Structures are given as C-alpha cells and as structure tokens.
Amino acid sequence: MKTTETAPFQIYIPFFSDFGFKATFGNEHNPLFLKRALQALIQSSEPIDHVWFDKNTIEGQTVESRGGVLDIFCRDSTGNIFIVEMQLGKFPNMVQRLKFYAYHKMDTEIRKGDFQFDGLSKIYCIGILGFNLLEGKSHHTVACLRDDSGQIIDQKMTFILVELEKFRKKPENCTSDLDKLIFTMKEAHKTSPSGEQPAFMKEDWIASALHELDTRGMSPDRRAALSIAVAKELSERHRVEKAFTEAETAKIKVKEAMNEVKTAKSEAKTAKIEAKIAKTEARTAKIEVKTVKAEIKIVKEEVKAAKEETQKQIIKNLIINLGLTDAQIIENLQLSLALVKQVRSEIQGKK
Template sequence: ARKARGREENIRNKIMSRYLNPYTDFGFKKLFGEEANKDLLIDFLNQLLPNHHQIAKLTFRNTEQLPALEPERKAVFDIFCASASGERFIVEMQKAEMPFFRERSLFYVTFPIREQAKKGKKWLFQLRPVYFIAILDFEYDESEERRRFLREVALRDQEGDLFSDKLHFRFLQMPLFQKQEYELKTHFDKWIYFLKNLPDLEHIPAILNEPVFQKAFRIAELANLSREQYAAYEQNLLDYWTSTAVFDNAMKKGWIKGKREGKREGKIEGKIEGKIEGKEEGKIEGKIEGKEEGKKEIALTLKWKGFTLEQIVEITGLSIDCVRQHLLSSN
C-alpha cells in the first residue's frame, strides 16, 4: 500500500505544477472567464485590437448560442463577451486540431452577427464589429513559407483593400511562438509567454513582475483553489493529456494524413476512445478505459513527456511487460 501511495504521489508530482494549465477548459475559463477576472481578459484582448476598438468595459454573454430554427445546430463558445460600445468577441482555446476548423470559425461568427438584428423594429443593418480570437495549441496547415505565429484575417477585396471593418479573425498558433524570456519586447509578447509557459513556471519571472501578471499568477496558483475546484481541474487536466496524446500519436503514426501545400485535407483513420478517471484528495487512480491500442499510444506519449515505466503502468492500466514491449518496438 505504501509503495502504491508512493507511485500515486510521483504521478501527481509529474502531472501537477505550481500553476494551472491554461490550455485546459478549467484553466482557461478560470483566468479569463470569471467576472472577477474581467480585467485580465480586457488587458489580453486589447493587445490584439486596433486603437479604435480598444475595450474599457465588457460584459460576459451566454456562451451557448441557440439556432434560429430548432433543427439547426447550436454553438457553444469558450468565452463570449461584448464591449460597452457593442463589439462582440468570441475567444476560443483549441487544444487539438480538428477537421474543418476554419469553417467552424466562420459558423461561430454567424451567431453574434445575427443577434444584432433588431426584431420587430426598423433596422438599417448597422452592425458592430465581431472578433473571433482562437488560441491554438497546434499549427493549422499552411505552406512552410507562410507559417506565422499570429494570423490576422479580415474581409478584403482583390486589391487587398478592406471591404468591411465588421468581421475579424485572430489565429494564434502557439507552437510557433519561440521567444525566450530575454526576447520579450511588448506587452503582447509577455501575455503569450505567460500562457505558453505557465504550467512550467515555479515563480514569477522578473519581466512579468507587474500588476496584471501578478494577479494572473495568483489566480493560476493551484494552492488557491478549493478542494472541489482542484478535483475538477485535476480531471480536466487528465482529459487534456488524453486528447493531446491521442492527437500527437495519430499524427506520428500517420493516422492523420494530409498535404502541406497551402491546404490540407485531413482524414483520421484511427479512433481511440480514452477516458482517464481521477479521484480527489490528492489521489490519482490513473486508469484509462478504452481500446488497448489507444492505451499503447498514450503510453508512448507519456514516455516522451518523461514519465517513468512504473508511472505509465499506473496511468494506463497496461501490464509492465506490455508497456515495455511496446516502448521497445517503437524505438
């Protein structure tokens, strides 16, 4: 029993850090989606907006958007808010690449556009701007020479002139942000560095030691969570590990096929159904229920991330011989 508790503690130490992971649903909404932390969201969004759309105040809106007609599909946003002057902002944290992500982005912006129509009143189509901001934990497919961390998209004509100022997209491809602490020049740089490196930090870097980031670090500190919040985050983090492990290995094994020639037609040929169950009070019984092949692929990713053989066995539920054989055959 003592040995088992020791293994659980080792796993916990490996998974948990001082600060929460903002790529998880819990972590992202804890930082940016709570009323008490609106100042953090405003400060972050203003780094992505032109001067004439800077936010002074904002209001959170219902993240579940129902269709105009019953059979149509609804949309559920991570964060949906509006400024005092009427601009709408959808903010999404996307953990893993999905088919038709761009099309999904277009579908999402139809909701804040359509809701501006004044029912039962004379309305002259005076739209307020809509911004779709996506923080991506992956690179979406572009040709090598066009790869960039921040991609800004607007409605432009064939001459490149702005056709309308009412619709804007911001895609942040986080893996392409490679700046180190000493290279951070702008406030925007600091925000991106904070989001990308937060789970690995053990203290506030000197360059981030200013009020807005001091608050963000305080909100993100796991020790400040209640027991219920901690248990919810722990489960959420393990779910995140599962989803990223599945995607990473699907890419490595060639289950996701495509072309990197400006546009890729992605196809997922393998399906892994994984679920990690965790218990609160500091105890993780990391059991993954699903197909054995899925467990093996997650085991391989855990190995890449530095987990020991014993930890992998504890998390996946596979036998030690099975894990050892799979890891050896994958070298």
C-alpha cells in the first residue's frame, strides 16, 4: 500500500504567485514595500515619497488594435511612471511586450494642440522574470536609448529586466536593497518553521511584505484554499511552458526536415547526369515535402489543442475556485462565450 508523504508547512505564499505579487507590489493600503522595491529596481539614490496606483488596463486605440492588462501601474510624487510585470513562465518576446506597454503609456502622455513634447513623464518599464531571457550573466539589466558609442541619447523611457534565475548570492552577501529584494522574492517561500531568516528580512519594508504573505495568521481553511490556488496556478504555468517548449522543439525539427529536403533537392539537381536516378530522387524529395507539411499540420493542431486545453483549465479554475460568471470570465480573459459555456457544461455534467 502506498503512503502519502505530508507536504511541508509553507510559511509564506510565493512572491511570484498572482496572490503574492498583488499582495506585496500591489498593496495600495501599505505601499512601503513597493516604494523601496521600485527605488532598488531603478537604482535611485532618492527615496520615493508617495505612489499612486492608476488604471492598469490598456485600451486599443482602434477596433483592430490590441489592448492589455498591466500587473502594476503607478506614479510617484515627481510624476514618474512605473510599469511592473511579473513573468514566471518562459516568454521569449518579453522585451517586445514591455515596449508595447511603455510606448502606449507615452502615447497617452501626448496632448493635442500646440504640444512641444516637453514635460513628458519618465517611464520605467520593469520586467521581473522567472526564466533567463538575455545572453549576459547579469541578473539586473537597465536599458535606455543610446547611440552606437554607448552615449545616452534619452532617458525618458527606461527598461529594467530582473532575471531571478541568474541571482546566486548568499544571504550574507546581500548588502544592497536590490540584493535583499531579489533574494527575498526567490527564497522567502522556502522558509521552514524551524528555519532562520536572514537579518535583513526583518527590515520594515521587507517585513511588511512578508506579513502580507504569512500563512500563519490565516485560518486553516483559508490557508488550504490559498495553497491549492497557488499550486494550481504554478501547475498551469508549468503546463503552458511545457506546451510552448514542445512547440518550439517541433519547429526546430520541421526546420531541420526542410533543410534536409533542400539538400535532397540540391543533390537531385546535381545528379541529372543519370536521368533515371534524378527522377527517383526528385520523387523522393516530393514525398519528404509532403511528409514535412503533414508534420507542420500536426504541430499546429497540437499547439492549438494545448492552447484550448490551457484556456479550459483557466476557465475551470475561475468557475470552481472564484465562482465567476460567464460574463466576468469573458470580460477579463476575452474568451469566446461558447468556450466558457462548454466548460461550465462539462463541470455541471461531472456533478
């Protein structure tokens, strides 16, 4: 008979879960952590006195243009704009996504009439990543507009990337606020009841964030429900990332197959000395091309199926765990009503 091993008690909800990120970075009632975190992320020597949260949705300018939802969008007392995005799963086009958000916000700063582009707010677009995106070894990258000699041309728009996987410092070596921030985000949820925390985790700004994530003050039912929700969220992210990786692998195989076909065609052209052999090789190449097209079709179907399955799972979580209506789900996720009704019907059929 199999025995089930009891999962270790988790003191802190992970920072990089949806709940953890919103409870710390998105805490409007106590923005102490957010202010110090932003100051550390942009490497500013000037403290941030106040922050105001703003609407975090991006509306498309036309029917055809794209909108979006920002994780965190706020301003400080000097007018600086901060956009903070957390991306745990692999997303190779993260830089393009951040550019889209930043450019859209700059566009909203432009006023009609006799406007000379003066007085524009400074925009900091920050991406906190749970995967390695850039080739360099640095875990903290700051980028703005420079010329080919490295001279800064403009700093009105600054992009900051934090790659958590590249951070390797031990707690005793974490001396800057940036080090303390990244270490806490990566390691706090691994703290055991009997474990000893680094001294810097008792600093007021970090302690205030950990207080929001501390499960010890929650009721057993609340703690269990939240742990299940976080586990499902992380599992869903893993599944999406796995599907993405498989799709990328399939693309590579298709590309390799196409290269092989190209090579076969080249060899067939060279082998025209013997017409019979050339015709045979050409026929073989056509069969290979047909096979490649079939493989591409299969890959597309698999990616489509994986995407639909992921959407269904997300809808199930929203219906079962949050009790959202069809209209709420459609409004927030921009999915089709037919798919939402299908999932709800499947859930009701199992009851």
